[in-house]
Amino acid sequence: MTMQFTDRVERVEPSATLAISNLASKLEADGVDVVDLSVGEPDFPTPENVVEAGKAALDAGHTGYTPSNGVPELKEAIVGKLEADGLDYTTDEVIVTPGGKQALYETFQTLVDDGDEVVLLDPAWVSYEAMAKLAGGSLSRIDLSESAFQLEPVLDELAATVSDDTELLVINSPSNPSGAVFTDAALEGVRDLAVDHDVTVISDEIYDTVTYGVEQTSLGALDGMGDRTVTINGFSKAYSMTGWRLGYLAAPESLIEQAGKLHSHSVSCAANFVQRAGIEALENTEESVAEMRNAFESRRDMLVELFAEHGIDVPVPDGAFYMMLPVDGDDQAWCEGAIEEAHVATVPGSAFGTPGYARLSYAASEERLREGVERLADAGYI
Numbered sequence: 001m002t003m004q005f006t007d008r009v010e011r012v013e014p015s016a017t018l019a020i021s022n023l024a025s026k027l028e029a030d031g032v033d034v035v036d037l038s039v040g041e042p043d044f045p046t047p048e049n050v051v052e053a054g055k056a057a058l059d060a061g062h063t064g065y066t067p068s069n070g071v072p073e074l075k076e077a078i079v080g081k082l083e084a085d086g087l088d089y090t091t092d093e094v095i096v097t098p099g100g101k102q103a104l105y106e107t108f109q110t111l112v113d114d115g116d117e118v119v120l121l122d123p124a125w126v127s128y129e130a131m132a133k134l135a136g137g138s139l140s141r142i143d144l145s146e147s148a149f150q151l152e153p154v155l156d157e158l159a160a161t162v163s164d165d166t167e168l169l170v171i172n173s174p175s176n177p178s179g180a181v182f183t184d185a186a187l188e189g190v191r192d193l194a195v196d197h198d199v200t201v202i203s204d205e206i207y208d209t210v211t212y213g214v215e216q217t218s219l220g221a222l223d224g225m226g227d228r229t230v231t232i233n234g235f236s237k238a239y240s241m242t243g244w245r246l247g248y249l250a251a252p253e254s255l256i257e258q259a260g261k262l263h264s265h266s267v268s269c270a271a272n273f274v275q276r277a278g279i280e281a282l283e284n285t286e287e288s289v290a291e292m293r294n295a296f297e298s299r300r301d302m303l304v305e306l307f308a309e310h311g312i313d314v315p316v317p318d319g320a321f322y323m324m325l326p327v328d329g330d331d332q333a334w335c336e337g338a339i340e341e342a343h344v345a346t347v348p349g350s351a352f353g354t355p356g357y358a359r360l361s362y363a364a365s366e367e368r369l370r371e372g373v374e375r376l377a378d379a380g381y382i
């Protein structure tokens, strides 16, 4: 039998990062030592107290379903965290999800209908495009690569794109893949456009604990944004909990009611004991979070310096743990060559809508990062 698949799934491509990780796995299976700078997860263990809280929750029998939108104690802790960021949400305005990705997926499915315009800022994290397309949205994109990945200098372009027909705008600061942290003036510009054109904005703040010497502002805290912002966050990056799958969305109750239907009919709830560990992560990890941030900052500084020694100016990221390395020629070919010849795995910028760059993750030890740069230099890639 020939199965017929939906237009919905056929209109999205598999993750472009997959080609690189497949190549990396193949080489590693052949015994090659690959410096993997393609990964989007912190290289630290989950803080011990969080692991213990998860184990204790299992021992205490927290193994059943929870209320679909999350256990009340976790939702309270989330509301407390958001309040500290200047955001005014109640526990009825939160859905706890298995990962930030699910929170985003539910938001796109709840807001975007066939043909609705979704505006992305390039480079944009790969899954926004796929999620918009799965929901039937049509994409408009603003290129930030000419402005060192900052939004403020291209607000005019954004203003020329966003209109009364725009359904959704996606902001991700600190950004994956550029590491840019948008200025308050940029976010205020977004606010003005969103209010003028009655647009809903997703503010994906999953890297909010990883900033270097700058403050990240929560979009939803700006005047006029409270009732039109969907704040997305998660535990993967801040607390090195990628495999636990825990995230959330916070939004006006009307959206929660609609998205909650999707949530309850799909995932039911996030894992019970994981949610309990999430409370510990939000309440008692200040030190671990600071240690990880400090390590990322030293690595960023080291990489910027190493590339400068090779005559390459990388736009210096103020947050997250990625940077965009300008590369010559076709970036897909550059990344494939870099992994095959230099055994260094990176992700092509075109996967994020910005050709001409390779995204490097510095979620790797200083030693491995140094090794990676040396290999790229020795093989003539930089």
Ligand SMILES: Cc1ncc(COP(=O)(O)O)c(C=O)c1O
Pocket (backbone or CB within 6 Å): 040, 098, 099, 100, 101, 102, 125, 172, 175, 176, 204, 206, 233, 234, 235, 236, 242, 246, 247
């Ligand atoms: C910008 C951004 N948002 C959301 C996510 C989702 O992360 P998770 O589903 O692990 O919470 C990621 C993960 O790479 C990301 O980079």
